Amino acid sequence: MFLSILYKEWLKVRLYWVIAFLLNVALFVYLFIRLRHLFAIEHDEMIWYQAFEIGTLHYSHIKYLLIITGMIIGAAQFIPEMLGHRFRLSFHLPVRPNALALWAVFIGLFAVSVICILDAFLLYTIIGNFFPSEAAKSALLTASPWLFAGLTAYVGTALIALEPQLPRKLVYIAITGGFVWLFCQGSDYESYNRALCKLALISLLFFPSAILPAYRYRNRSS
């Protein structure tokens, strides 16, 4: 059952996943070129001063990258299901509806997570290439809320796409937007260190909530 659901979800998202993957890689290539250029034209002391005294984030352009990635994967996965009420096709499969919805969201979350891990690896490697390892670890902690924002954006997009009623869609847009906004507030190094775990735990609640619109879809009366 899982492999079959995986096959269907992969067929839907593969093109968009590859586009999102390339977009992420491209922006990290840009980060690498930008830092290399910076080190070529500036004194090391000046770059150190900018980064650690003034607090300039040289990688702030990736802040919204995973949010966009999450939204792309979520839309690619669930909009085709909702066009012409094709979600009914999935619910006629001999699979428990809740399991079906959760597996589909899990697969999408995994697809976004792979890109998150790639981004974390590239960020650590690129920053570590130009700065001491402490700076690379700090970059990971600084960017962690953005990774969670991407995962939240994905599940939120899934919820919004699956929800059959417009008023509730608007509520989900507000909740998702609020959470994503919360993860993107800090503009300093490691500004979420004390709150990240709690925020991440709360955002995890988004995952099982995918059952709700699926249940409401099957139980609507019009």
Place this chain on the structure above:
Amino acid sequence: MENVIEVENLTHRYGKRVIYEDLNFTVPKEGIFGLLGKNGVGKTTLIKILMGFLRPVSGRCRVLGEDSHNLSPAARIRIGLLFEGHLAYEFMSIAQIERFYSSYYPAWDRDLYYGLVDRLDLPHHHLIKNMSCGQRSQVVLGLIFAQRPELMILDDYSMGLDAGYRRLFLEYLREYIKDGTKTVFVTSHIVQDLEKLVNEVIFLDRGGEIMQTSLDRFMSGFKQFSFKKADSKEMPQKDDIIRNVDNTGSVVSVYSFQSRETVESHLKKQGFDMATLDQVPMTLEDSFIGLTGKY
């Protein structure tokens, strides 16, 4: 006899519009059952309720012995469902969709699928979204046959099919029910197809009025009589004997479940000249229109 579908006291409304009020019927195992009704009487709504995609206001539906809103995966394996408009995963190709569905159904017959689909003369990597409505229907019907379900529910299977493929489909359907263990519950806009196909018909009218009968009994019991009307503008009225009235020019057609003698004397009492009264042979489509009206 065991029933594969049971509908009890079903009531459904869209807002204030009543679709059914206290609807009751059963579909016994084995045979082909046609659900007939004009546009908007709620045929598709009924199928959505039967398959658990819509919760009715009240009442109970059971399919293969299970509550229709809570069908188990084991029950769904036994049901082949054609959604109105031949709904399919359009992002899949001919081969991908076969591979996807085959993993869910233990009795999957790959040859049956390709036997139908290869008549399209399309490569197996052809995407469903790039097909015409008729081509898509062939793929979807091929998937349902390949599933080898015990109960087939087909919501307007004829939509988009050309005459040749419609006939081919009917041949496949006859072959499919030949072993005497299968049940088909079907709606179609092409009523004449059902004449050669169904054993029993369920006529659904606005508000959920229903008439369930065997096709033979209906075809022999429901009659059309026509006569030439004098100049008067008066027309026979619908009542217990006259089920429906239609007129074209000076010819009046009345439809009734009563005998010629009963209708004749009934109309004579109303002052109509019965000298030209004649019984008109009808096809199922004529009878359907006679029963439900043209509009």
